[in-house]
Every structure is written in C-alpha cells, then in structure tokens.
Amino acid sequence: MTSIQIATTDDQIRACYPVMVQLRAHLTLLDFVTQVQSQMQAGYQLAYASNSECVCSVAGVRISESLAWGRFLYVDDLITDAQMRSQNYGHQLLDWLIQYARQQDCAQLHLDSGLQRLDAHRFYQREGLQISSYHFALKL
Numbered sequence: 001m002t003s004i005q006i007a008t009t010d011d012q013i014r015a016c017y018p019v020m021v022q023l024r025a026h027l028t029l030l031d032f033v034t035q036v037q038s039q040m041q042a043g044y045q046l047a048y049a050s051n052s053e054c055v056c057s058v059a060g061v062r063i064s065e066s067l068a069w070g071r072f073l074y075v076d077d078l079i080t081d082a083q084m085r086s087q088n089y090g091h092q093l094l095d096w097l098i099q100y101a102r103q104q105d106c107a108q109l110h111l112d113s114g115l116q117r118l119d120a121h122r123f124y125q126r127e128g129l130q131i132s133s134y135h136f137a138l139k140l
Contacts, residue, residue, distance in 0.1 A: 016048050
C-alpha cells in the first residue's frame with residue numbers, strides 16, 4: 001500500500017534523499033537536509049510516496065501567487081526512484097499533489113522540466129499536463 005505524506009522531520013527528509021539525488025545529483029545528504037530545512041522556512045514542502053519498504057517518489061513543492069496564474073502550486077522537484085518507475089508511484093504522487101493544490105485553493109499547478117528529460121515529459125503529458133510556455137534563464 002502506498003502512503004503519501006509531507007516530510008516534517010529530519011529523518012523523513014533524509015529518507016527522501018536516495019530518490020531526490022537521482023534528480024539533484026550535485027547534492028550531498030548534508031547539503032540536501034540543510035537546503036530543504038532552509039527552503040521550508042520560505043514555504044517549501046517535501047512530499048513523498050512510500051511503500052512498506054522505502055520512499056518511492058519525491059516532490060518538492062511550494063504555494064505562491066502571481067498576476068499571471070493567481071494562487072498556484074509550483075512543483076520544484078518531482079522524481080520517482082529509477083527502480084520503482086512504471087509501478088504507479090509517480091502517478092499517485094502527482095494525483096495527490098493536484099488534490100493538495102485544490103485543497104489549498106490553488107487555481108493551477110505548474111512545473112518546469114529540463115529539455116533532456118524526455119521520459120518525464122511523456123509522463124507529464126500522459127497525466128494531462130500541457131506544455132504552456134518556454135522558461136528562460138540567465139546564470140549570474
């Protein structure tokens with residue numbers, strides 16, 4: 001049975017690391033815990049899907065507001081463990097995020113995805129998400 005919850009303790013945050021590092025490979029465990037704790041102070045939340053044995057999928061999210069979108073849930077990070085893909089964990093977590101966004105009175109859910117993540121793009125489109133814009137960036 002899949003359980004989905006928001007990490008609130010250091011132990012829960014640490015349990016998410018083996019999955020999140022597959023997306024954010026530059027982070028050490030200590031950096032990850034420290035960064036998540038810091039971002040939590042600004043509203044970031046780490047949601048995760050687990051089975052009886054391990055964390056299977058992880059999503060870092062935050063609620064924000066903008067003139068363009070109103071109140072929205074932004075998904076900063078979304079990853080399913082490579083060994084757990086195609087077992088419905090990503091689908092369950094994304095469904096949970098959509099319901100959570102609705103409960104929080106969000107009008108929309110948004111996420112960006114790197115151009116190289118073609119499998120993720122196919123997943124998002126199967127789940128009903130649409131490509132709605134380009135994201136531009138400039139390193140400073």
